[in-house]
Amino acid sequence: MVTSGLLVRVEAKPDRADDVEAMFKAVVDKVRDEGLAVAWFALRLGPTSFAVVDVFTSDADRDAHLAVNGPALEAAGAELFAQAPEFSVATVIATTLDGE
Numbered sequence: 882m883v884t885s886g887l888l889v890r891v892e893a894k895p896d897r898a899d900d901v902e903a904m905f906k907a908v909v910d911k912v913r914d915e916g917l918a919v920a921w922f923a924l925r926l927g928p929t930s931f932a933v934v935d936v937f938t939s940d941a942d943r944d945a946h947l948a949v950n951g952p953a954l955e956a957a958g959a960e961l962f963a964q965a966p967e968f969s970v971a972t973v974i975a976t977t978l979d980g981e
Contacts, residue, residue: 889969893931894962936973
């Protein structure tokens, strides 16, 4: 059962928005192979605004995912982002995922 979530907001530098989009597209297989996220979505909210939403079956899986991927995302930030990524943890209270 999905119980734990993560929301990451990212604001790209105006001239690097397409690079941020490409970066998120490039990590899909890495997240899938990691096997911790039940669902993972990278969203473009506007010309330079992005978000990543992922959900997990436990806080431990979320924390393990964040421990590896949070620093990697922050490292990319100096070159690509207008400001540091904003990480928010969440409790999932309802879902339409199959089997939930």
